[in-house]
Amino acid sequence: MRAWWWLGLPALLVLTGVLAPLVYLVMRASEADLAQARELLFRARHLHLLINTALLSVGVLAVGTLIALPLAWLTTRSDLPGRGLLTLVGVLPLAVPGYVMAYALLAACGQQGTLAQLAGVHLPRPRGYWGALAALSLCTFPYLFLNLRGALRGMDGGVEESARSLGLPPWRVFCRVTLPQLRPAFQAGGLLVGLHVLGDFGVVSLMRYDTFSYALYLLYRNSYDRVYAAWLALLMLLITGVLLLAEAHLLGRRLFHRTGTGTARPVGMVRLGWGGRVGAYTFAAVLALASVIVPMGAIIHWMIVGRAAHDWGDLARALGSSLSASAPAAGLTILLTLPLVYLSVRRPSRATRALERIAYLGYATPPLAFALGVIFFSLRAVPALYQTLTLLVLAYAVHFVAEAIGPIRSSLYQVSPRLEETARSLRCGPAATFLRVTLPLIRGGLLTALALVFLSAMKELPMTIMLAPLDFQTLATNLWDKTNEALFAQAAPYALAITLVSSLLVAVLFWSQRQGVH
């Protein structure tokens, strides 16, 4: 490899971006003496938080899979009319921030809830474990769905056909051939869902379910105890670290691309019977109701209630701010991620795999702690960047690398190195091979990653609050500000704007996927 810089630069940036906040946390934590540290760390409450966090993560993963897998299969492998609409149902919840989802579910249920007033339906107010489980599953299942869908589409139909020609019934083909091939996609999506649950504070605080991130959020937001907060943050990172090691261990060294000669066969479509269609539509309708219609209904309801007082100029400014931070962040994230993933897939070594893990660690660092670390170091190292958009974009990019890894890795796994080798043997240089052979083939994955990061950056709160330039209000900070003050009517336009921009992005994603592959 001659051109080391194209890996070296992203790697250096990710390393600094992730490790600097860690150093900061260790510095703050070490302000406590040993006895104090012991007292802070070993509390019965931490065990309680740990168990709650684990229960919630496992629950959300299970429910998310139960939603995402059938949906992904229906949209890629069945002849169900209206599959495009179903895909939309699978992606649109990404456009709704978790706390909006939680507020909407809370507002819809209960004796005086909107469902009771409009339809006479009295659902108990969601709370605690089940409330958090419902809200989090509904807003994170798209991470699984997107990864699974991509993998199902990109699969070589020939493998399944061989299995069937050897006499396996369809459902056993699915279990023994299709499912195992979905493993990298499932793990990438599942890891994101898990990290999301570990880091969530909006939903758990509204549903009143005690998790690690909730306790940490309360500490940073409401108390002035930086030392205890640092210990708790490090404890949480330790848990995430264990999770990451486990995930890496599970993936191991497997091959998921084609090794033989010839071209891949498109996968066959399964014809759904009448019963299957009814079942599929019912499933989709219930899902759409819970994940899209209830939150959107709440937003539109508030929009109408407050129609007189909307401040459109403010909304336009916030929209501009959101776009100006999220778009460069998404682009930069992809530029950082692509070389990391390419190397870890094509030239797996301890170093490349470690780098990938480190990126996940950045994603798992509690955002407020991450932001404080960035404040501390940027003011000392590059004061000119402090409170500029550049710093915010850099922080976003480093933080969100983990979200981009999954889709890019999954698509790269499906590109056979043979193709690249062929190109090289035809006197194509390494750069040209990458640009002309690899890149077009992983375009779908790149666009998915771009969209995911863009959406997340647009919804991001804690880092935006702490690192944005002065007077810089995004859609998300406005939304948070107003929902916090219970000014739901004033909050509605911002929620709607986030959702609309996100949906637009989802549409672009759609269009590009149709153009690609087939």
Next chain:
Amino acid sequence: MRQRSWTKAVFPGTLAVLSAAVVLLSGSMAWAQSLVLYCGRSKTLIEPLLERFEQETGIDVQVRFGSDAELLATLNEEGSRSPADVAWFNTTGALGAADSAGLLTQLPQDLLQRPAAFVPSSGRWVPITTRFRVLAYNAQRVSQADLPESVMDLPKLKQLKGRIGWTPSYPSFQDFVTAVRILHGKEAAKAWLEGVKALEPVAYSSNTPMIQALKAGEIDVALTNHYYVLRLLHPSGKVKLEDLEQAESRKALEAAQQADAPVKMHHFAPGDAGNLALVTGAAILRHGDQPEAARRLLSFLLSPEAQRFAAWSVHEYPVVHGTETPSYLLPMERVIMLSPAFDFEQLRHLDQTLELLREAGLF
């Protein structure tokens, strides 16, 4: 053909890099000539005020919004490199902590003399508005006659088991517990926490979802701040400063601020810890470089128009005598009497309160 599809894939990325470059070049220290405010108060509540201040003085104000603790942590990490000139916090606790960290400067006497009450003995921050702790209740399910004279008697109301809402991790609740500790001693505070805990209260992360839950019938009483109840009963929408200049338009505004909810407020006996005043205050920061503009902003926040605005738009009590207030607020003299009186500087000792809450497994 291949070349084209590649171009398509990279197009968004290239665009992003270009915009990032533009951002990098334009990133400059725009705050060098402006007044920088770190504001723990919500943007919705203060934006019209700042607009008016900018118009009247020609001083450009740039704001960072966040929670008190977030801003305080930021100020602490920034140290002497901080660009901030003024801090406006929601709680006495945060102001006290900022003072303890040596972040604040002494304020001139003419500013400190303007508020009618709550001026700290240190003279390093000045009260701007005040809020009060109350017991909110669902009037369809609880009769006010059954509610106690003192918050200390709340644990005796066994009939409310499972029906009490509180916010143990919220700063204003913590200030209240600190007041109980100062007025009644640590043991009494601990006994009170344990007593309420025995009634299996419902813990919320903040007051807004708690008031929504009270309205929805999930709980019957809630230990909260007065303005959350008023915002439910008198939603204010977007109030402009101009709307408050004439007596008639003030009346019209008040008439429009009506909503239906079965929620009412209970004040405890005068001087009870359950009526604690929660003072918001502002301070001039030691590492700021605009002390004169900072002083003018503080002075503006204590002006009649700003004080009046707080009362009508966010239903907080003014601290300057003679401010017109809507009829749904109590007379200012009366609420000052309701709150227990002691040196509010003492509320900065939050550590012991947090320890109490941790021992009780609440934080």
